[in-house]
Amino acid sequence: MSRKMVEIAVRQNEVPVKELSVQEEKRLEQLENVVVENFKTFIQVGRALAEIRDRKLYRKKAMTFERYCKELFDIAKSRAYELINAADVIENVRNCGQNDDVDLSSFFVNESQIRPLTKLRPEQQVSVCRAAIESAPNGRMTATHVKKVVKEYLGEKIQKTVRTAQEKVIQASSPEFSEAFEKFSWQIIKERGSNYKFTSRGEIVKCLDQLRADLAEDGEFIDDPVFHGGGDDMNKLERAGFSLFRMDRASMSIKRRSENGGWQKHSGAYETIKEMEAAFKDLLQDDMHLRG
Structure with a gap:
Protein backbone atom coordinates (compact mmCIF):
# COMPACT_ATOMS: atom_id res chain seq x y z
CA MET A 1 0.00 0.00 0.00
CA SER A 2 1.39 3.40 -0.94
CA ARG A 3 2.01 6.15 1.60
CA LYS A 4 -0.82 8.22 0.14
CA MET A 5 -3.28 5.33 0.42
CA VAL A 6 -2.27 4.79 4.05
CA GLU A 7 -2.87 8.46 4.84
CA ILE A 8 -6.32 8.29 3.20
CA ALA A 9 -7.17 5.12 5.14
CA VAL A 10 -6.15 6.75 8.42
CA ARG A 11 -8.32 9.79 7.69
CA GLN A 12 -11.31 7.61 6.72
CA ASN A 13 -11.06 5.56 9.90
CA GLU A 14 -10.56 8.77 11.92
CA VAL A 15 -8.13 7.11 14.30
CA PRO A 16 -8.06 9.30 17.42
CA VAL A 17 -4.67 10.53 18.63
CA LYS A 18 -4.07 9.79 22.28
CA GLU A 19 -3.21 12.94 24.20
CA LEU A 20 0.16 13.09 25.95
CA SER A 21 0.13 12.92 29.69
CA VAL A 22 1.84 15.58 31.80
CA GLN A 23 4.73 13.18 32.38
CA GLU A 24 4.98 12.43 28.66
CA GLU A 25 4.96 16.13 27.77
CA LYS A 26 7.77 16.75 30.24
CA ARG A 27 9.77 13.77 28.97
CA LEU A 28 9.30 14.86 25.34
CA GLU A 29 10.64 18.31 26.19
CA GLN A 30 13.67 16.76 27.90
CA LEU A 31 14.42 14.51 24.93
CA GLU A 32 14.02 17.34 22.42
CA ASN A 33 16.45 19.45 24.44
CA VAL A 34 18.95 16.57 24.32
CA VAL A 35 18.63 16.44 20.52
CA VAL A 36 19.05 20.22 20.14
CA GLU A 37 22.03 20.36 22.51
CA ASN A 38 23.77 17.51 20.70
CA PHE A 39 23.13 19.16 17.36
CA LYS A 40 24.83 22.30 18.69
CA THR A 41 27.94 20.48 19.88
CA PHE A 42 29.39 21.15 16.42
CA ILE A 43 30.02 24.72 17.61
CA GLN A 44 32.13 23.51 20.53
CA VAL A 45 33.88 20.95 18.32
CA GLY A 46 34.67 23.60 15.69
CA ARG A 47 36.06 26.01 18.26
CA ALA A 48 38.18 23.27 19.84
CA LEU A 49 39.63 22.22 16.47
CA ALA A 50 40.33 25.86 15.58
CA GLU A 51 42.31 26.40 18.77
CA ILE A 52 44.24 23.15 18.28
CA ARG A 53 45.10 24.26 14.74
CA ASP A 54 45.89 27.90 15.51
CA ARG A 55 48.09 27.16 18.52
CA LYS A 56 49.59 24.06 16.88
CA LEU A 57 48.72 21.98 19.92
CA TYR A 58 48.80 18.91 17.69
CA ARG A 59 52.57 19.19 17.13
CA LYS A 60 53.60 16.42 19.58
CA LYS A 61 51.12 13.93 18.13
CA ALA A 62 51.41 14.65 14.41
CA MET A 63 53.46 16.66 11.93
CA THR A 64 50.42 18.35 10.37
CA PHE A 65 46.90 19.31 11.39
CA GLU A 66 45.56 17.12 8.57
CA ARG A 67 47.37 14.03 9.86
CA TYR A 68 46.34 14.81 13.44
CA CYS A 69 42.64 14.94 12.50
CA LYS A 70 42.85 11.69 10.55
CA GLU A 71 44.87 9.70 13.08
CA LEU A 72 43.13 10.86 16.26
CA PHE A 73 39.54 11.48 15.15
CA ASP A 74 39.39 9.64 11.81
CA ILE A 75 38.07 12.70 9.98
CA ALA A 76 39.46 14.33 6.85
CA LYS A 77 40.94 17.81 7.07
CA SER A 78 38.08 19.07 4.89
CA ARG A 79 35.55 17.89 7.48
CA ALA A 80 37.53 19.54 10.27
CA TYR A 81 37.47 22.83 8.36
CA GLU A 82 33.72 22.49 7.76
CA LEU A 83 33.20 22.36 11.54
CA ILE A 84 35.66 25.21 12.15
CA ASN A 85 34.06 27.41 9.50
CA ALA A 86 30.55 26.66 10.77
CA ALA A 87 31.56 27.67 14.30
CA ASP A 88 33.08 30.88 12.87
CA VAL A 89 29.79 31.69 11.11
CA ILE A 90 27.78 31.16 14.31
CA GLU A 91 30.11 33.45 16.25
CA ASN A 92 30.04 36.11 13.53
CA VAL A 93 26.25 36.05 13.19
CA ARG A 94 25.82 36.16 16.96
CA ASN A 95 28.20 39.11 17.41
CA CYS A 96 27.14 41.13 14.37
CA GLY A 97 23.42 40.57 14.94
CA GLN A 98 23.39 41.89 18.50
CA ASN A 99 21.01 44.72 17.54
CA ASP A 100 18.32 42.21 16.54
CA ASP A 101 15.50 41.38 18.94
CA VAL A 102 16.51 37.72 18.95
CA ASP A 103 19.73 35.79 18.61
CA LEU A 104 19.88 34.98 14.88
CA SER A 105 22.17 32.02 15.50
CA SER A 106 19.47 30.31 17.61
CA PHE A 107 17.48 29.50 14.45
CA PHE A 108 20.20 27.12 13.26
CA VAL A 109 20.31 23.77 15.03
CA ASN A 110 22.87 21.80 13.03
CA GLU A 111 26.04 22.29 11.02
CA SER A 112 24.48 21.39 7.65
CA GLN A 113 22.20 24.44 7.90
CA ILE A 114 25.18 26.70 8.55
CA ARG A 115 27.47 25.22 5.89
CA PRO A 116 26.07 27.20 2.91
CA LEU A 117 26.77 30.47 4.77
CA THR A 118 30.49 29.65 4.94
CA LYS A 119 30.71 30.55 1.24
CA LEU A 120 30.00 34.18 2.11
CA ARG A 121 32.22 36.88 3.55
CA PRO A 122 31.56 37.72 7.23
CA GLU A 123 29.83 41.01 6.37
CA GLN A 124 27.44 39.15 4.04
CA GLN A 125 26.55 36.33 6.41
CA VAL A 126 24.31 38.36 8.75
CA SER A 127 22.08 39.85 6.02
CA VAL A 128 21.73 36.48 4.26
CA CYS A 129 21.03 34.84 7.62
CA ARG A 130 18.18 37.30 8.26
CA ALA A 131 16.80 36.67 4.77
CA ALA A 132 16.84 32.90 5.35
CA ILE A 133 15.02 33.26 8.68
CA GLU A 134 12.37 35.64 7.31
CA SER A 135 11.63 33.46 4.29
CA ALA A 136 11.79 30.04 5.99
CA PRO A 137 8.65 28.06 5.01
CA ASN A 138 6.34 27.81 8.02
CA GLY A 139 9.17 29.29 10.08
CA ARG A 140 11.10 26.03 9.77
CA MET A 141 14.78 26.30 8.93
CA THR A 142 16.29 23.61 6.70
CA ALA A 143 19.66 23.17 5.00
CA THR A 144 17.91 23.10 1.60
CA HIS A 145 16.26 26.45 2.26
CA VAL A 146 19.53 28.09 3.38
CA LYS A 147 21.28 26.77 0.25
CA LYS A 148 18.53 28.30 -1.90
CA VAL A 149 18.79 31.72 -0.21
CA VAL A 150 22.60 31.74 -0.52
CA LYS A 151 22.41 30.74 -4.18
CA GLU A 152 19.89 33.51 -4.92
CA TYR A 153 22.08 36.05 -3.12
CA LEU A 154 25.22 35.03 -5.01
CA GLY A 155 23.30 35.07 -8.29
CA GLU A 156 22.13 38.65 -7.67
CA LYS A 157 25.67 39.62 -6.67
CA ILE A 158 27.15 38.17 -9.87
CA GLN A 159 24.55 39.91 -12.02
CA LYS A 160 25.29 43.23 -10.30
CA THR A 161 29.03 42.68 -10.85
CA VAL A 162 28.43 41.88 -14.53
CA ARG A 163 26.35 45.03 -15.05
CA THR A 164 29.00 47.19 -13.36
CA ALA A 165 31.76 45.61 -15.46
CA GLN A 166 29.77 46.15 -18.66
CA GLU A 167 29.30 49.85 -17.84
CA LYS A 168 33.03 50.29 -17.27
CA VAL A 169 33.92 48.44 -20.47
CA ILE A 170 31.54 50.62 -22.50
CA GLN A 171 33.24 53.76 -21.17
CA ALA A 172 36.81 52.60 -21.78
CA SER A 173 36.70 50.22 -24.76
CA SER A 174 35.92 50.06 -28.45
CA PRO A 175 32.31 49.28 -29.53
CA GLU A 176 33.44 45.91 -30.89
CA PHE A 177 35.12 44.90 -27.63
CA SER A 178 32.15 46.17 -25.59
CA GLU A 179 29.73 44.09 -27.65
CA ALA A 180 31.87 40.97 -27.34
CA PHE A 181 32.35 41.48 -23.59
CA GLU A 182 28.61 41.90 -23.06
CA LYS A 183 27.86 38.61 -24.83
CA PHE A 184 30.59 36.81 -22.92
CA SER A 185 29.57 38.13 -19.50
CA TRP A 186 25.91 37.28 -20.00
CA GLN A 187 26.95 33.80 -21.11
CA ILE A 188 28.55 33.38 -17.68
CA ILE A 189 25.19 34.28 -16.11
CA LYS A 190 23.53 31.71 -18.38
CA GLU A 191 26.02 29.01 -17.40
CA ARG A 192 25.37 29.76 -13.74
CA GLY A 193 21.63 29.52 -14.36
CA SER A 194 22.17 25.93 -15.52
CA ASN A 195 24.20 25.28 -12.34
CA TYR A 196 27.32 25.09 -14.54
CA LYS A 197 25.97 21.94 -16.17
CA PHE A 198 27.68 22.54 -19.52
CA THR A 199 30.79 24.46 -18.42
Missing part, protein backbone atom coordinates in the same frame (compact mmCIF):
# COMPACT_ATOMS: atom_id res chain seq x y z
CA SER A 200 32.10 24.06 -14.89
CA ARG A 201 32.67 27.10 -12.69
CA GLY A 202 36.25 25.95 -12.07
CA GLU A 203 36.94 25.76 -15.81
CA ILE A 204 35.59 29.29 -16.36
CA VAL A 205 37.76 30.70 -13.58
CA LYS A 206 40.80 28.77 -14.80
CA CYS A 207 40.41 30.07 -18.36
CA LEU A 208 39.95 33.65 -17.16
CA ASP A 209 42.99 33.42 -14.92
CA GLN A 210 45.13 32.01 -17.72
CA LEU A 211 43.97 34.69 -20.13
CA ARG A 212 44.69 37.43 -17.57
CA ALA A 213 48.15 36.01 -16.90
CA ASP A 214 49.01 35.82 -20.62
CA LEU A 215 47.75 39.34 -21.26
CA ALA A 216 49.82 40.67 -18.36
CA GLU A 217 52.97 39.31 -20.03
CA ASP A 218 52.09 40.56 -23.52
CA GLY A 219 54.52 43.45 -23.85
CA GLU A 220 55.55 45.37 -20.77
CA PHE A 221 54.73 43.12 -17.81
CA ILE A 222 51.68 44.10 -15.76
CA ASP A 223 52.10 42.74 -12.28
CA ASP A 224 49.18 41.79 -10.05
CA PRO A 225 48.25 44.35 -7.39
CA VAL A 226 48.28 41.52 -4.85
CA PHE A 227 50.19 43.46 -2.24
CA HIS A 228 48.75 46.93 -1.95
CA GLY A 229 51.48 48.18 0.35
CA GLY A 230 53.98 48.23 -2.50
CA GLY A 231 57.48 46.83 -3.01
CA ASP A 232 59.07 48.88 -0.22
CA ASP A 233 56.73 47.42 2.37
CA MET A 234 57.41 43.91 1.09
CA ASN A 235 61.14 44.49 1.39
CA LYS A 236 60.73 45.68 4.97
CA LEU A 237 58.72 42.59 5.89
CA GLU A 238 61.29 40.29 4.32
CA ARG A 239 64.13 42.01 6.18
CA ALA A 240 62.15 41.41 9.38
CA GLY A 241 62.19 37.68 8.65
CA PHE A 242 58.77 37.22 7.06
CA SER A 243 58.16 35.16 3.91
CA LEU A 244 55.48 36.19 1.41
CA PHE A 245 53.35 33.73 -0.55
CA ARG A 246 50.61 34.01 -3.15
CA MET A 247 48.34 31.69 -5.11
CA ASP A 248 48.74 31.64 -8.88
CA ARG A 249 45.53 30.24 -10.33
CA ALA A 250 46.90 30.33 -13.86
CA SER A 251 49.50 27.67 -13.00
CA MET A 252 47.48 26.24 -10.05
CA SER A 253 50.53 26.64 -7.82
CA ILE A 254 51.65 28.52 -4.70
CA LYS A 255 54.50 30.97 -5.25
CA ARG A 256 56.97 32.52 -2.84
CA ARG A 257 58.56 35.93 -3.27
CA SER A 258 62.23 35.54 -4.13
CA GLU A 259 65.19 37.68 -3.14
CA ASN A 260 65.23 39.42 -6.53
CA GLY A 261 61.62 40.59 -6.10
CA GLY A 262 59.99 38.01 -8.39
CA TRP A 263 57.77 35.06 -7.51
CA GLN A 264 59.09 31.49 -7.60
CA LYS A 265 57.09 28.30 -7.44
CA HIS A 266 56.82 26.93 -3.91
CA SER A 267 54.37 24.02 -4.38
CA GLY A 268 51.89 22.59 -6.87
CA ALA A 269 50.52 22.22 -9.42
CA TYR A 270 47.30 21.37 -7.57
CA GLU A 271 44.41 19.58 -9.20
CA THR A 272 41.68 21.86 -7.85
CA ILE A 273 41.42 25.43 -6.56
CA LYS A 274 39.93 24.08 -3.33
CA GLU A 275 43.00 21.89 -2.76
CA MET A 276 45.33 24.81 -3.46
CA GLU A 277 43.40 27.11 -1.10
CA ALA A 278 43.57 24.50 1.70
CA ALA A 279 47.34 24.15 1.24
CA PHE A 280 47.72 27.95 1.19
CA LYS A 281 45.69 28.29 4.38
CA ASP A 282 47.88 25.71 6.13
CA LEU A 283 50.99 27.53 4.95
CA LEU A 284 49.80 30.79 6.47
CA GLN A 285 49.34 29.24 9.90
CA ASP A 286 53.02 30.01 10.47
CA ASP A 287 53.19 33.48 12.03
CA MET A 288 56.22 34.34 9.86
CA HIS A 289 54.38 33.67 6.59
CA LEU A 290 52.27 36.37 4.94
CA ARG A 291 49.78 36.51 2.12
CA GLY A 292 51.25 38.33 -0.86
